[in-house]
Amino acid sequence: MMKSQEELFSIVGRFAVKGHVRSVEPLGNGLINDTFKVCMDGDEQYVLQRINHLIFTDVDLLQHNIEVVTAHLRRKLESAGEADIDRKVLRFIPLSDSPKTYLKDGDAYWRISVFIPDAYTYETVDPEFSYYAGKAFGRFEADLADLDEPLGETIPDFHNMELRDRQLKEAIAADPVGRMSDPEVREIAEYLAAYSHQMCKAERMYREGTLPKRICHCDTKVNNMMFDADGNVLCVIDLDTVMPSFVFSDFGDFLRTAANTAPEDEPDTDKIAFRMDIFKAFAKGYIESTSVFLTPVERENLPYAACLFPYMQAVRFFADYINGDTYYKIKYPEHNLVRTRAQIKLFKEALSKTGEMKSYLDSLD
Ligand code: GN1
Ligand code: MG
Numbered sequence: 001m002m003k004s005q006e007e008l009f010s011i012v013g014r015f016a017v018k019g020h021v022r023s024v025e026p027l028g029n030g031l032i033n034d035t036f037k038v039c040m041d042g043d044e045q046y047v048l049q050r051i052n053h054l055i056f057t058d059v060d061l062l063q064h065n066i067e068v069v070t071a072h073l074r075r076k077l078e079s080a081g082e083a084d085i086d087r088k089v090l091r092f093i094p095l096s097d098s099p100k101t102y103l104k105d106g107d108a109y110w111r112i113s114v115f116i117p118d119a120y121t122y123e124t125v126d127p128e129f130s131y132y133a134g135k136a137f138g139r140f141e142a143d144l145a146d147l148d149e150p151l152g153e154t155i156p157d158f159h160n161m162e163l164r165d166r167q168l169k170e171a172i173a174a175d176p177v178g179r180m181s182d183p184e185v186r187e188i189a190e191y192l193a194a195y196s197h198q199m200c201k202a203e204r205m206y207r208e209g210t211l212p213k214r215i216c217h218c219d220t221k222v223n224n225m226m227f228d229a230d231g232n233v234l235c236v237i238d239l240d241t242v243m244p245s246f247v248f249s250d251f252g253d254f255l256r257t258a259a260n261t262a263p264e265d266e267p268d269t270d271k272i273a274f275r276m277d278i279f280k281a282f283a284k285g286y287i288e289s290t291s292v293f294l295t296p297v298e299r300e301n302l303p304y305a306a307c308l309f310p311y312m313q314a315v316r317f318f319a320d321y322i323n324g325d326t327y328y329k330i331k332y333p334e335h336n337l338v339r340t341r342a343q344i345k346l347f348k349e350a351l352s353k354t355g356e357m358k359s360y361l362d363s364l365d
Contacts, residue, residue, distance in 0.1 A: 134285025252309030
């Protein structure tokens with residue numbers, strides 16, 4: 001439900017912010033939470049977010065994870081003697097009357113972090129930025145590898161392909177809004193089902209004990225990385241889904257957005273291709289940062305990861321379409337179907353390039 005400006009102002013006032021609120025404006029284009037930029041009467045600026053608690057059902061666990069992760073990253077930056085630390089890791093503001101970093105107001109949950117000025121996010125990157133992003137997301141995982149406090153799963157089994165596959169099957173069987181009567185929808189369902197076994201390989205390897213889980217970001221969309229005006233990576237944002245997962249999550253989801261020649265919801269699928277220059281640059285940076293811990297099994301399956309994420313996203317968008325659009329924000333009635341077609345096209349493109357991906361990875365030290 002939309003809140004009035006006055007209500008938003010009073011929510012901000014419940015946190016230990018500096019000064020008085022001057023304005024609250026919508027910010028960004030996330031599909032789950034609502035985000036606002038807050039300007040105070042002094043120089044202070046903040047990011048206010050309404051957390052979607054229907055999706056993140058345990059907000060206490062969510063904010064606990066984020067506090068643990070940001071504190072750990074902050075300690076690493078401090079011990080490395082880095083400057084401008086508040087531009088390199090997010091800082092959440094506690095409530096004015098409690099150390100909690102979120103507010104429960106009626107049935108809504110809110111949090112505030114410090115806005116990082118002169119920082120930019122992009123919907124597309126060139127190979128040079130892709131290399132830096134690979135280094136930065138790899139470093140994010142490497143920096144969290146020695147975290148001794150266990151993190152909970154903020155969305156249990158978030159990137160578990162077997163679960164996503166099951167959820168799609170359940171949606172198809174229930175067909176709550178009658179969308180399965182469309183022949184195109186039935187054809188998409190068959191197409192996706194044909195790849196399901198192949199794409200569920202990570203879960204099988206995990207059960208066999210050949211693939212570990214590590215702390216991953218799990219939402220490495222290209223626009224979740226901030227750069228400064230000179231193109232240096234500042235920090236990784238949107239930490240809601242930081243949790244134990246396979247490294248494929250971070251590798252695959254970045255390429256799903258960055259190596260795509262079109263947006264994730266491009267209606268004209270002829271415009272969608274998988275950019276190998278972006279793949280190569282990202283892979284090089286990622287491997288440089290993660291070679292300290294990456295196992296041969298993880299490394300040799302990176303091309304699989306590049307295919308898995310467009311596939312998983314297609315399954316998730318498609319299940320949401322069949323369920324009547326209850327999860328992702330949509331801008332028009334067929335949006336989730338358009339997104340599904342776009343992700344399937346990207347999946348096919350990535351799949352056709354796995355040979356080239358493998359040879360490139362083998363050519364790196
Ligand atoms: C959601 O809200 P946003 O845009 O950061 C989703 C991701 C999807 C993405 C698709 C918690 O992320 O998993 O990849 O949309 N986040 C959640 O654009 O489901
Ligand atoms: Mg997100």
